Amino acid sequence: MTALKLDGLAAAAAIKSELRARVDVLRERGIVPGLGTLLVGDDPASRSYVAGKHRDCAEVGIESIRVDLPATASREDVLAAVRDLNAAPEVTGYIVQLPLPAGIDENEILEAIDPDKDADGLHPTNLGRLVLGVAGELTSPLPCTPAGIVELLRRNDVPLAGQHVTVIGRGLTVGRPLGLLLTRKGIDATVTLTHSRTPDIAAEVRRADIVVAAVGVPHLVKPEWIKPGAAVVDVGVTRVGTTESGKAKLSGDVDPAVADVAGWLSPNPGGVGPMTRALLVSNVVQSAERA
Numbered sequence: 001m002t003a004l005k006l007d008g009l010a011a012a013a014a015i016k017s018e019l020r021a022r023v024d025v026l027r028e029r030g031i032v033p034g035l036g037t038l039l040v041g042d043d044p045a046s047r048s049y050v051a052g053k054h055r056d057c058a059e060v061g062i063e064s065i066r067v068d069l070p071a072t073a074s075r076e077d078v079l080a081a082v083r084d085l086n087a088a089p090e091v092t093g094y095i096v097q098l099p100l101p102a103g104i105d106e107n108e109i110l111e112a113i114d115p116d117k118d119a120d121g122l123h124p125t126n127l128g129r130l131v132l133g134v135a136g137e138l139t140s141p142l143p144c145t146p147a148g149i150v151e152l153l154r155r156n157d158v159p160l161a162g163q164h165v166t167v168i169g170r171g172l173t174v175g176r177p178l179g180l181l182l183t184r185k186g187i188d189a190t191v192t193l194t195h196s197r198t199p200d201i202a203a204e205v206r207r208a209d210i211v212v213a214a215v216g217v218p219h220l221v222k223p224e225w226i227k228p229g230a231a232v233v234d235v236g237v238t239r240v241g242t243t244e245s246g247k248a249k250l251s252g253d254v255d256p257a258v259a260d261v262a263g264w265l266s267p268n269p270g271g272v273g274p275m276t277r278a279l280l281v282s283n284v285v286q287s288a289e290r291a
């Protein structure tokens with residue numbers, strides 16, 4: 001078998017063109033959405049992700065406002081930048097790029113974000129709304145990577161209701177909120193959330209109709225682990241060296257040989273990354289529509 005490709009670039013392009021039409025409507029009413037990014041330090045991967053987010057904004061016709069602080073910034077400096085973004089009228093939504101430099105408490109910073117401007121859906125109020133909103137329409141922003149994964153599966157007609165999903169990784173940005181999202185009424189998947197202390201991850205993956213790997217362990221997920229025909233979503237990225245031309249060599253969490261067994265597989269890059277960015281823009285447009 002050769003897995004069908006869960007093409008994140010194509011799905012993200014479709015979402016962005018839908019968003020562009022909604023932004024045009026807002027602009028006619030004099031509303032211009034603006035995405036702010038706060039980046040602390042000069043990690044090259046973080047820089048490149050933030051640059052991608054600003055490109056997406058330009059494509060969709062929304063403004064973007066970039067705030068960069070040096071790696072030496074203190075907790076007070078970061079909190080002051082967050083307060084400025086909360087107050088800036090041209091910033092209708094923003095993100096604080098994670099991870100923050102060692103020694104800065106990420107949870108404290110996330111809590112300082114105005115929940116109405118939280119484009120990542122990671123403020124405790126919005127995570128709490130995700131927990132509370134088991135049924136019915138959610139109007140709060142959803143965490144971008146989990147929402148992007150669900151959208152990628154939906155747009156490729158991968159069934160979710162009644163399906164067994166095994167998620168590898170319990171992190172704040174992917175695994176933990178993804179479990180909450182997939183078990184909501186209307187999506188109706190059954191979720192096994194595994195992590196570094198799970199005794200036999202392979203066994204949990206073997207019974208899954210859908211596997212989501214978000215741990216950052218290169219090629220962790222092996223073809224022998226996969227139920228034939230299952231959908232496999234590769235989220236993690238790890239820098240595994242540099243090419244001769246000095247570019248970063250990246251590896252996903254999924255062994256490429258999984259393509260011989262799986263029914264669907266998301267490429268990495270070109271899978272979840274572009275979807276994360278598209279859903280971020282979607283959160284910004286949605287919050288401008290609400291305001």
Ligand SMILES: Nc1nc(=O)c2c([nH]1)NC[C@@H]1CN(c3ccc(C(=O)N[C@@H](CCC(=O)O)C(=O)O)cc3)C=[N+]21
Binds near residue numbers: 049097120
């Ligand atoms: N507050 C916060 N929100 C985030 O959403 C957030 C974060 N912090 N910290 C880091 C992770 C990682 N992340 C990625 C987004 C896009 C790509 C992406 O677009 N990747 C491209 C390739 C990379 C490129 O073109 O530079 C792809 O997969 O095809 C990757 C990773 C968002 N994150």
